Amino acid sequence: MLVSEVGEFGLIEVLAGVIGPDPEGAGANGFRLTLGIGDDTAAWETSWATELATTDTVVEGVHFTRDTTPWADLGWKLMAANVSDIAAMGGLPLYSLVTLGLPADTQVEDIRALYEGMLEAARKYDVSIVGGDIVRSPTMFITLSLNGVHSGKPMLRSTAQPGYQVAVSGYLGSSAGGLRLMLEGMEADAEADAFLRRAHRRPEPHVQQGLLISQAGVGVAMDVSDGLLDDLSKLCTASGVGAEVRSDAVPVHPLLQRAFPHDALDMALNGGEDYLLLFAAPADVMSRAIEKLGPPAAIIGEITDGPAGTVRLLEPSGEARDVNVRGWDHFK
Amino acid sequence: MLVSEVGEFGLIEVLAGVIGPDPEGAGANGFRLTLGIGDDTAAWETSWATELATTDTVVEGVHFTRDTTPWADLGWKLMAANVSDIAAMGGLPLYSLVTLGLPADTQVEDIRALYEGMLEAARKYDVSIVGGDIVRSPTMFITLSLNGVHSGKPMLRSTAQPGYQVAVSGYLGSSAGGLRLMLEGMEADAEADAFLRRAHRRPEPHVQQGLLISQAGVGVAMDVSDGLLDDLSKLCTASGVGAEVRSDAVPVHPLLQRAFPHDALDMALNGGEDYLLLFAAPADVMSRAIEKLGPPAAIIGEITDGPAGTVRLLEPSGEARDVNVRGWDHFK
Numbered sequence: 080m081l082v083s084e085v086g087e088f089g090l091i092e093v094l095a096g097v098i099g100p101d102p103e104g105a106g107a108n109g110f111r112l113t114l115g116i117g118d119d120t121a122a123w124e125t126s127w128a129t130e131l132a133t134t135d136t137v138v139e140g141v142h143f144t145r146d147t148t149p150w151a152d153l154g155w156k157l158m159a160a161n162v163s164d165i166a167a168m169g170g171l172p173l174y175s176l177v178t179l180g181l182p183a184d185t186q187v188e189d190i191r192a193l194y195e196g197m198l199e200a201a202r203k204y205d206v207s208i209v210g211g212d213i214v215r216s217p218t219m220f221i222t223l224s225l226n227g228v229h230s231g232k233p234m235l236r237s238t239a240q241p242g243y244q245v246a247v248s249g250y251l252g253s254s255a256g257g258l259r260l261m262l263e264g265m266e267a268d269a270e271a272d273a274f275l276r277r278a279h280r281r282p283e284p285h286v287q288q289g290l291l292i293s294q295a296g297v298g299v300a301m302d303v304s305d306g307l308l309d310d311l312s313k314l315c316t317a318s319g320v321g322a323e324v325r326s327d328a329v330p331v332h333p334l335l336q337r338a339f340p341h342d343a344l345d346m347a348l349n350g351g352e353d354y355l356l357l358f359a360a361p362a363d364v365m366s367r368a369i370e371k372l373g374p375p376a377a378i379i380g381e382i383t384d385g386p387a388g389t390v391r392l393l394e395p396s397g398e399a400r401d402v403n404v405r406g407w408d409h410f411k
Numbered sequence: 412m413l414v415s416e417v418g419e420f421g422l423i424e425v426l427a428g429v430i431g432p433d434p435e436g437a438g439a440n441g442f443r444l445t446l447g448i449g450d451d452t453a454a455w456e457t458s459w460a461t462e463l464a465t466t467d468t469v470v471e472g473v474h475f476t477r478d479t480t481p482w483a484d485l486g487w488k489l490m491a492a493n494v495s496d497i498a499a500m501g502g503l504p505l506y507s508l509v510t511l512g513l514p515a516d517t518q519v520e521d522i523r524a525l526y527e528g529m530l531e532a533a534r535k536y537d538v539s540i541v542g543g544d545i546v547r548s549p550t551m552f553i554t555l556s557l558n559g560v561h562s563g564k565p566m567l568r569s570t571a572q573p574g575y576q577v578a579v580s581g582y583l584g585s586s587a588g589g590l591r592l593m594l595e596g597m598e599a600d601a602e603a604d605a606f607l608r609r610a611h612r613r614p615e616p617h618v619q620q621g622l623l624i625s626q627a628g629v630g631v632a633m634d635v636s637d638g639l640l641d642d643l644s645k646l647c648t649a650s651g652v653g654a655e656v657r658s659d660a661v662p663v664h665p666l667l668q669r670a671f672p673h674d675a676l677d678m679a680l681n682g683g684e685d686y687l688l689l690f691a692a693p694a695d696v697m698s699r700a701i702e703k704l705g706p707p708a709a710i711i712g713e714i715t716d717g718p719a720g721t722v723r724l725l726e727p728s729g730e731a732r733d734v735n736v737r738g739w740d741h742f743k
Contacts, residue, residue, distance in 0.1 A: 080518070080519045080520070081515065081516055081517065081518060081519065082513050082514075082515060082516070082517040082518075082519055082522070083515035083516065084519075085519055087545055089519075090519060090522065090545060091545065093519055093522075093523055094522070094523070094526050097523055097526045097527055097530060098526070098530060098540060106505075106539060107504070107505040107506055107537050107538050107539040108503045108504070108505055108536075108537045108538075110505050110506075110560075112506070112539055112541060114541075115539070115541045115542060116541065116542050116543075117542075120542070121506060121508065121541035121542040123505070123506055123541070125457075125459060125460070125560075126459050127457060127458050127459040128457070130462075130506075130558070132506060132508055132541070132542070132556075132558060133508070133542070134508045134510055134542070134543055134544050134554075134556060135544055136510050136512065136544050136546050136554070137546075138512055138546055138547065138548040138549075140549060141546065141547050141548060141549075142546070171440045172439070172440070173438075173439040173440055173442050173455070174439055174442075174444070174453060174455055174462075174464060176453065176464055176465070176466045176556055178466055178468050178554050180468065180470055180550075180552055181414050182414075183413065183414060183415035184413055184414070184415065185413065185414040186412070186413060186414075187412045187413065187414055187416075187417055187421075187422060187425055188412070190414070190422065190425075190426070191425055191426070191429055194426050194429045194430070195429055198429060198430065205439050205440045206439050206440075207438060207439040207444055207447070208430060209444060209446075209447045209448065209453035209455070209464070210447060210448050210452070210453040210464070210465070210466070211448075211466055212466050212467055212468050212554075213419055213422060213423065214468050214469075214470055214473065214474070214552075215470065215473050216470040216473060216550055216552060217470075217472060217473075217549075217550045218512075218548055218549045218550035218552075220512055220546075220548060220550075220552060222466075222468070222510050222544075222554045224464075224466060224508055224556040226462070226464060226558065228442075228457075
């Protein structure tokens, strides 16, 4: 059987079978594992805190092409994607290892630019790159791993309950708008153009927002990297619940609305790489959290009792449609 | 300028320039960095311990080939290489993330076998695989990252002083002997054959030994992965010192000696992948450490005042020759 036949999720099931269940309270060398495969990061408890670890990889020809992706943008985004995973747990990002798989004909200047982008993002979030590995590879790839810490109980994808309110920590779709401008060689008005392109090229993970809502008592969160509906469906699958979203409650930046009056909402619902937070909590906790964040953070809907993984989108017209996405499969 | 022109070490210098120096006592989000790029692992201090992180990657066609490397062996060795980096610091390995870059035509059974090998090694050292990433890639690669912990001050490569004694924690060259048997389709006598092949296919990092010598006060160590003389030269370069090694003091297993009477010593001096520990300490500390380990751990020489990075090999005949290796460059 080939990986292309079982797909990414089939392969994960096979490997989870090999690993076996985490026995309750077990861990490594006496350090209790609190969260293994399946959330934004892994998590384990030490005597002083909960530690978090995540990793993300980009491969040339699959996730980027040398001709069209500026190296510094690629570096920023790879760091941002990892930082965002820590933010989704309500944690603080700390130290990062970088692995470079490089063809021998790689330009040193390109790798320097890649590193400059990674470091620019790292400095913004007070992350240090502290090591890694450099190997020769016929295909270029870059793997980043990042450790973080949470002083209490990290936010999870798997604990949403029917009746919880669902919220996002900021404007959605801006990155998709910037991508559209670039791909189609369009130009919006100068202000919108600069804002949207920057949103796509330099997305800013919501670390502070994650800390604030976690402190406010929010227990359920993930980051929005593949698109709101897609990621909410994943969160619902992990929790065994459904959700309803009111499309007119989804925060869309006025500049995205101005540049794409017809498509802005679709971008906000389905566009990827915004790297902000999607979270759920009972009404009293949610009102504290939303107050701490302030606008544009907004309640957009609520958790329902299912079917598991299904998101129902409510239009202002009264129309409703069900969305059930299993996420992007790298192999299918 | 191409990576193949500057080489791995040239590229590392360029990137170190981009990263800049670690300001004394600085760190990430208030957690003090104690060791960045250049040792077996990165290290940073928390309120309760020193945390360690390392990563290692293998690429198809560069580090292994599907036809000749059994998948389970590959998995064991990749885990062992990472565990050994933690052992070299005197730390305890804890949690691991695994990234798989897979062509679509990869056999699921092969990846299952790879995982079984990784898990076999992980269980032996009480490490948990807690997450990772699976991506499509034209070239297969596997990246493993591993976090560990040290309750005090990790052992470093960079603090050896002239006059320190140099020791190793076990028999050297056995893995190289096993590799030779496999590559040349030879067979030694049954006992030696089984021992040497296992030494190559299932190397066992010296975690307990690392803990013991670190507790005994040893401050300088690294793991032997590229060969004794090569790795000792690296340790000397990092410390700005030289070393002398008495070839007749290097521990060689009787079964390696029996299978390769003429080449055993050369394998012990230059063979790779034994994954035991090379360490240095003043005589009083060293005698405590060697006593704790017991044979076959042995003192093999001493640190000299230079030239930096040069290892002088002393033969029983009284002959001496200088060895100065800069390590394997992946791009040159």
